[in-house]
Amino acid sequence: MTAPQDVRRAPAGRPPQGEDEGERARLLTEAARTIDAPDLVIALSHEGRRTFQLAEGRPQAEAPSGLLRYELGSASKPFTGLLLASLVAQGRLSYEDRAAGLLAPGHPVHPAVGAITLRHLITHTSGLRALPVDFYPQALPRWSTAPYSGYPADRVVRAFLRARPRHRPGTRWHYSNFAVSVLGHTLAAATGMSWEALLQQEVLDPLGLDGTRLRPGAPAGGDAVGHRRDGGPLPALDTGGFSAAGAVRATPPDLLAFLEAHLPATAAPTPLPAAALADVQRPLLRRGLGHAHTHTLTWFRHPSPRGPVLFHAGATLGQQVFLGFRPDTATAVAAMCTRRVHRSDPFIATVHELLTERL
Template identity: 60%
Template sequence: MTAGARAARPAPWPGDPLDFADVTSEDVPLDDEATRRRLDEAVAAVDAPDVVFALSRHGRRTVRAGGTAPPPLVPREQARYEMGSASKTFTGLLLAHLTDTGLLSAGEPAAALLDPARRPGEHPVTLAHLITHTAGLPALPADFFARALPAWRTNPYARYPAERVVDAFLRHRQRHRPGTRWHYSNFGVAVLGHALAAATATPWDDLLTGHVLEPLGLSGATLGPGGPDTDATGHRKDGTTPVPPLVVGGFQAAGAVRATPYDLLTFLEAHLDPSGRPLAGALRAVRRPVLRRGAGHRHVHTVAWFQHPTERGPMYFHGGATLGQQAFLGFRPDIGTALAAVCTRRFRVRDAFVPTAYALLAEL
């Protein structure tokens, strides 16, 4: 996670950030062989048991897989992978959809939705603050580490259930006015999920499935572990020790999604061209900048994505990591291209996976 930074006030609409230099690109057509070669090079650059790079360009898909381990029982390109923080792009799209259809307002105070008896304060934390990481919340609740420590190397989030997430938020004392500072927060997006579930009187799994996964046709995506016949197995940094499947506890909205590379391409293709698709209004909304921060305001955020410039147009992306897996999602409307990359090894320091995926999408 990244330390906080001052942010410009979010627009009325009120993963982990990456600090790469601005990039340029040329829309040079690639033939099928050149595309496969580029993806094979990306797969080979990542030292992990299982690696998949899936590319869609103007609707034409190319998926390449490999890794340091023997091929698993489930083909790598057909397995479900843990999205970690990349799940926030699904949560952001859900919020955009609920506001686009008039079911909710992004300016609603979250505490009032979670505790109707509570009176909003002068500067309440809104749903928009939570999704844009400007609510003034820490990355995790203050008592999270003490509760999670006994399971730190297996499933730390499993020890922090939904009711504790909500209670920690309602008890939290703000140090800064919401909307004035940016600080990446799994805590905040988790609270958002519970607020949306309360506002719609719908359990989170049913809410996201019914409004996002099913309408977009993501038939292989789930919000919980399946088994060895469907899910990829994560590994520690040694590349051989397996990691148990992620159990997210009360942090569903911040990191519960599992999906196949093909489902991820379907998800990203919907963002490339929302016309005529379900959730078209929301898909357009999540491409609009709502916040700028950092030196020269060069870091641009939408409701669901980090945005960097290229010579041809904006590039949208989000990363995610669990104890044993990593994911990268990105798309560029300027060249009709989307990239989903996943691997089954979690590194504790910056490694080749994210830079390789980012550079591949930026340079196409």
């Protein structure tokens, strides 16, 4: 196998990388062979050098033409977390600001709701349920095609203001699409701009993510099509009022650029505040067996033989994405595929192991 060429020129004095790059290319090819999907891309950045592996064909250094935008689902949350960190770094908001006070000043709420901060919402420690209690009855009739589409933004806000948290804010971790969606609406209320406009201005534009969109088909198509287990196509995801938790769509090169911004050794200068990129990587919470796993403001953080790995996965009805990076070795992986097969699907496990144990 021919070793992929460098996209960026190696700094002066760096030893030849051909042998190591050939081994990384082999690992990407092996990983791709284990994943059965109509469309698959595994994108690797190591010390600024990029490699792209498609389901068919050998790895290549240049991004293949015609790469599509993939639905990130919950892997959109690191974008919202970085948006919050940027606004805090600029002094426009504080992590300890109370969400209800920003979202609906003076509106009567349960005391626990009144105590929920922006930090609680992004770190899944607000005590809110995964989804509002009245979400499921309206979603069930379209569960396999568009469960979020009938639950708009104003309904998410109303559900938050009348919520009864399951736990006191800040005491327990419970993954919540509801909470991160509320955060998006709160940021919009506090700044007078929509979440979409804020994310574009504060994150996408500073990082030069020209291939990232927040709505399907905009402005001129180019979106990947998800598939059911039987191979049938699925409609584009409509996130309704839950955009901040799952609406981002991006190309593989854009996802690598997003991850590379978190790697000091390879990050190009950007208008994004350095404090924001540092904040989203700082360990905040411990959980799991023996509290071995930590969480940052927005990333899962696991140990590995080559230093901590920060990652987030996401899935929609017919697509899956894994985003991860290892700061100690300036390594990042963005992988995506257009099929979601639940328990038997090796996609997440394969790519997580690739980054954590093999690359």
